[in-house]
Structure formats: C-alpha cells, structure tokens
Amino acid sequence: MELMPALLFLQSMLAATWRMATPIIYAAVGEVFTERSGVLNIGLEGIMLIGAFAGYSVAYETGNLVLGLLAALVSGLLSGLIFAIFTVSVKANQIVVGAAFNMIGMGLSAFLYRTIYSQSGRVLSLQPFRPLDIPGLSDIPFLGEVLFRHNIMVYGTVVLVVLAAFVLYRTAFGLSLRSVGEHPKAADTTGINVPATRYVGVLIGAVLAALGGASLTLAYSDQFVEGIVTGRGFIALAVVVFGAWSPWGAFWASLLFGSFYALQLRLQAMPEVLIPYQFLQALPYLATLVVLISLTRRARAPRALGVPYP
C-alpha cells in the first residue's frame, strides 16, 4: 500500500506528459516536412500564435470548436503561403523571414486580442474539447488514465505521426520531398518541380504549426492568453533536429519535453518543494535540451537545408 501514492503520481504525470507534448508534436512533425524539403522555418512560434488566436477567436464567436480548428488551418495556410513566397520564390533569407514571422505572430495576436477581447468585459473562456474516454479501455487501471482518457487533439497526434511517416517514406510525394531537400538539382533533372514541392513542404509545416497552436486554446486550456505558446515553437525546432528529421523521432523527442513539463507542474503543486517557480518553469526547456544533446545520434541534416534553388 506504500506504493500507491508513487503510482498515482506516475500515472498523472504520464497522462500529462502526452497532453503537454501535443502542441509540440503537431509543430515538429510539420517542420519535419518543411526541413526535409530543404526549407528552414524558424517562424513556428509566430505561426503557432496566429493559429492559437484564429482558432480561439472563431470557436469563441461561433461556439463551434471544429470551425475554430478550420480557422486555424486556414491561418496556417495563409502564413505558409506568405512564408513560401518569400523564401522559395523570392529566395529571401529564410532565417530573416522566419524571425519576422515570430515578431508578426506575437504582435498581431496580441493586438487583435487586446482590441477585441481583453477589454470587452465578456467571459472569455470557451468550452474546450472534452476528454473522450475510450469505452472499455479507459477503465483499465493505470493505463486507462494514461492512454485512453484524452481529448481528440491528443489522440490526433498518433494518427498524425503514422500518417506523416507513411507519406514521407511510402509515397512518391515523400520521395520527391526528400530528394528536393538533399539534392534539388538531381530532383530537377528527373522532372520534379522543385519550387512546387517546397511550397507543399512549407504549407504542411505551417498548417500543422497553426493546429498545434490551436490545440493550446481549444483543448489544453480554454482561452487565449498573450504569448500563450511560450517558446514551444522553438522547442519544436530543437525536437526536429534531435528526432533526426523523422516523424517518429520528433514524436518521441516531444514526449520527452512533455514529461519534463508535467514533472515541473507537479513539483510546483507540492508545498514541500522550495524551488522558486521561475526556475521550475525553465526546467523542461533546459532539461530537454540537455538530455537530447547528450543522447543524440549523429544524424545529418538534409544537405540542401536553407539553400534556395536554383
């Protein structure tokens, strides 16, 4: 009976791990596509913020969460399109454009939020996605709580990763995408449309980043807060590297971050832990980087990453 509190602690931590990892999984898996096509989008943070706000705003006004997700998707498409026009067609420096996206995302979402909501005096919370208990499975002791009592955005990550790995490694499009990131000229000589392929890579990445952002406002919490993404976009960038540019790698690396985040939340809630909460909040970011750096196999980035073509 002595074990029970420890087990309960573990159970709630593991369940929280997956929830915490969810927004990062979306963004990181998307960025895998972008980077595999040879484009580096460091603007994830900004695009996530835009998605978070667009999703929240539409869901709040219409009372329909699905419409909210759709709005986030459209905001991702538009962001991705603009990013691709600048980086693929105009061949502007990808770092600069990405940095601009982060600033625009931050500014735009904060500005809109303030003008429309923060002073409106309305109740700003919405009814987020509820946990969907899987019948039967959710009653299994321990595992039921950890795996089968989540909301749809959390379950969605597994579908996403399976699908992403399939598209990347089993379809002609995936093959083209990977070749364009490695040796665009060779891809060109086989008749592949290099810019078009990169557009698609960027769009996939931006849409998934926006959905990841929306999962924060529509599932993880129940309203928008300025800067709600709090660096998850940057963690997603690191996760892509440590996940060796593969969807499953990104998935596991995101979960690692999620576990530190969950641990940190639990520790904050414990009165006997005397560490200032600011340090605890920094813990998941630091710990993830330390663990990933020390564990990382030597994976190589796509050879043409960040290089415009032709």
Place this chain on the structure above:
Amino acid sequence: MEDYLVRMENIYKSFPGGVQANRGITLEVRPGEIHCLLGENGAGKTVLMSILYGLYKPDSGTIYYKGKKLDIHSTKDAIANRIGMVHQHFMLVPTLTVAENVVLGQYPAWKVINDMDKVHERIRAMSDEFGLDVDPAKIVQDLSVGEQQRVEILKALYHGADLLILDEPTAVLTPQESEHLLKFLRDLANRGLTIIFITHKLEEVMQVSDRVTVLRDGKVVGTVNTSDTNPRELARMMVGREVLMELKKAQTEPGKVIFLVRNLRVKDARGLEVVRGVSFEVREREVLGIAGVSGNGQTELALALAGLIEGEFDEMRLDGQLITKRDLQRLHRLGMAHIPEDRQKMGLILPFSVAENFVLKTYRDEPFARRGFLRFDAIRDYTRSQVSKFSIRVGDIEEEIAHLSGGNQQKVVVARELDRQPRFLLVNQPTRGIDIGATEFVRQQILAERDAGAAILLISADLEEIFALSDRILVMFEGRFMGEVPPDPALIEQVGLMMAGKTVQVSD
C-alpha cells in the same frame, strides 16, 4: 528529311554576365549512330546538351526530333520523348537507394510506392541484360564513382531512351571501366539506340564514334565521319592550331631528397586500412609517378600526405623538416602544393567568385592584403593574368566559379597551385576532364616545375600520362607498392599487369 533523329538548328544561348555559350549551333544526329561532341573546356557542349534535355531554354533556335518540331520546356518533356542524359556531375540523391533514384520523379505525387519489389526485380533484370552490375538495394553514397555512373546509365535506360546523351562519362572512370563502357555503348547503338557522347579523349572518339562534331567558342567548327579523320586533325579543329601530341622532356639529374615518408598507413572513412605501409622519397628535379587503378588507396594516400586526413607513419620529412602531426599551415609554409582529385569538393569554394578562388590560400599575404585589408585591385590583376595565361574561359572574374564549365573549374585549381612555385608538388589526376589543349599546357607546367627544382609526386590512373611525365614509376595495388619501373614505353604492358596485382620481374 528523315535521315536524322535530332536536328538542333541555329541554337543561341547566353548567360547573364555576357557569356555566349552557344552562338548559332546546328547539330544533326542520325538514328543509331554514336555521335561524338568534341571541344575545349567551355566550348558549350554541356550547355547545348542541357538545352536538348530541357534544363536550359535556348534564346533562339529550333529543335527537330523524330521528324517533328520539338518543344521542350522541362526535363519531364525530354524524358517523355525518350531522351536520357548522364550528366557530367552525377545527378543522384546520395541518401536514397539505387532503386529510389531510378524511380524518382516518375510517379504521380499521390501514388503510394508499393511496387518496390518489382522495381528491384526489373533493375536486376536490366542490370543482367546489359551487364551493368548494379544492386538496386544499395544506398548511392556507398557506391564508387564507376558504380554511380552505371546507375546513371541504367536510370536513363529504365525511363526508356531512344537518345542517350553522355557528358564526359569516362572522365571519372578507370581505363578498364572506360573500356567496358565503350563496348557497352557500341552494344546499345547496335540495338538501335542513338548516342551523343562528349569526351576529351581522342582515342575514345576514334574507337567508338561514327561521326564527330567539333565545337569551339560556342560555334560548330565542323562535322566529320570518324573514318575520314585522325586524332591530329581533330585536335587541330578543336584548338584552332597544331597541338603537340608529344611532350619534350629534358633529361635532368635529381638532387637531394625533398620529401620522404616511411611506413605510411592510412584508413579510409569506413576504418579499413587502404594504404598499408608504403615508403618512398621524392627528390629535387624529379617526378615520381604512382600508377594504379583508382580505388587502390591513391585517394587516401594523397589526402594523408596533404595533411587532410590522419595517417600513421614512422617518419615523414619535408625539405629536411620532421613532420609529426597534421598541420596544414606548416605544410603550406614548407612549400607543399596540392592539386586534389576532387576539385569540386576540395579545391574550390563553389559559391565564391573566380578571383576569390584564385587567392584562397594567399589572400593574407602581400600583395593581396595589406594591414589586414584585402586589395581588390591586386587580386583582380593577378586573376586576370592567370586567366589569360591558362586560357581559362570565363565571362567575368567576379562571377561565381560554379558557373564555369567543368574543365575550366579544374584549370583554376591547377593554375593556383602551380603558381606558388612549390618545393613539393602533390598532384592527383591533374588532367582529368580537361581538354587536350589545356592538358598539354598543364603537363608542360608540371615539367617546368620539375626543371625549376620542385619535387613532384604525380598520382594518375592514366598510364599514358604517368609514362609521359614520370622519371620513376611506382605501381600501387591494394594499398601497397608492387614495384618500381622506369618510364620506358616498352614496359607499359608490364605495368598494366602489376596494376592488376600480378608480380612481374622487371629486367633492366
């Protein structure tokens, strides 16, 4: 009208920066023939073929193919019209398998790739049928250049080709591999394929082709039947003057030992020992040639001597000074110059300009820099003089060196290294991919360095080159020396046997 498969009519193509690569070229190729395209570095061969393959758009001109006017907007159109091309610089994705490279770009994007077994099957069947020895499951970056070349050819054939363009396919091959390739091309032609073949080697032209078109400065000099011509005439057409096919080599007396190494062992990237304990010395006013089929450790030998990879040795001396560890700056100061084998990867920085590449090793020194500032006038003047001395074809010396033709890129490295008046010159495959005029010039320069007192180590898979330049010849096989031979033309056959690993007594 029907006596040709392709007719390229009045093709013009120029590039930003003012290079006119093609100036009204008309080329006719008959069905089933092997048509050689010959011309100096930068004559416009690659550009012309890239136009036919849909990589470049001509400024003006028309292409007729199989009796009809052909509009090619992209390589997709070329492939759809059964035109295949093997590029001068391979166009394979190194991280993919052979089979993936072969099917790349051939399916609609949404297709699920679930027939890889069949693709492997078909590649194996084709590989057997044509005797290409290609394994579809291998990752391309693990293949030797020769194998990659065969993959490129198989790729073109797999897509279905009635016209196959090969851009300097033999430049990177060993003599044996080249021989095999030429036979193979003849086979293909006998099966009805039409082949356009670019090369700088006149023997190959004479051996394999039916007709030859010679280009110079973006124009056609003429088209001749191979049976009506000879290497001397072709050389004259190419260069526009009489070319010395034989070098004058003065007798010299070797002086003191400049470079020496004892028991050198080097591992390759996979950790296998590929240089297994070699010792030699090179003297003043001497060219020591190292012959051997490429892939017998020469690459690693050169890299280790140049200080670019680690090697173990009992002793190494340069100009009397003991070398103990890898220190490129010191080797450079002691007077070592190195013309590397893979010039695109090692000798040049492709996104840099021609001028910047010329001073890559000397930009810190007078007169190119003063008090830490670069002096652009000096750099430009120097570059201009070198460009004209080595007749390097370049529109503007501020242009990215990546835009130069393959052979002209090589000339830049050769010119830069030779100009430093080295004590010890390490040369690996100095004339691979360079046209005959430039080859003649580079070889003369190497001999001039020798006569001026340099010690020269020449590594080459080209036996003719080894015999023409060397004072002594060491034959390398599987990381060891099989023996030493004097450069007596009568011994070429013996050297060939030694290169294949046979122990041969050389009687003096």
